Amino acid sequence: METTFVMIKPDGVKRRIVGEIIHRLEKKGLEIVDIKLLNLSKELAEEHYSEHKGKEFFDQLIEYITSGPVIAMVVKGNNAIQAVRQLMGNTDPIKAAPGTIRGDYGLTIRENLVHGSDSLESSKREISLFFNKNL
Numbered sequence: 001m002e003t004t005f006v007m008i009k010p011d012g013v014k015r016r017i018v019g020e021i022i023h024r025l026e027k028k029g030l031e032i033v034d035i036k037l038l039n040l041s042k043e044l045a046e047e048h049y050s051e052h053k054g055k056e057f058f059d060q061l062i063e064y065i066t067s068g069p070v071i072a073m074v075v076k077g078n079n080a081i082q083a084v085r086q087l088m089g090n091t092d093p094i095k096a097a098p099g100t101i102r103g104d105y106g107l108t109i110r111e112n113l114v115h116g117s118d119s120l121e122s123s124k125r126e127i128s129l130f131f132n133k134n135l
């Protein structure tokens, strides 16, 4: 069993796609083991996206991710990291396959609805950042 971190970004909450996204995770056999709605502080947003600091889209990314509440989740299942990445689809909704969350609902490369950890290392880092616990 693997654990990963999933976040429904502000556009997903605003557009009321939360239920659909969670439904897709559960349909895939993944289990939600922790969940909360929160508004990201600028500090938490910058820490979460620290790998993108200095890139030309960084400031707008922080503005977007702090623009409204997000749903943060700890999700568990077989190959959970890969399974979530597959469900999300390509970062850019134009390139994301139909049937993926971003392919079906994403609007722009920035407003792409969901985040899922890309490795075991980032899942540990992100879960401790958002839930203050170590796995």
Ligand SMILES: Nc1ncnc2c1ncn2[C@@H]1O[C@H](COP(=O)(O)OP(=O)(O)OP(=O)(O)O)[C@@H](O)[C@H]1O
Residues within 6 Å of the ligand: 057, 061, 090, 091, 109, 110, 111, 112, 114, 115, 116, 117, 118
């Ligand atoms: N060229 C870009 N222009 C604007 N925003 C971008 C661009 N590239 C990435 N982003 C935003 O930054 C986020 C993080 O980028 P990253 O390359 O880590 O993509 P990802 O791993 O698919 O997404 P996430 O980390 O949110 O799961 C993207 O999800 C998107 O919201």
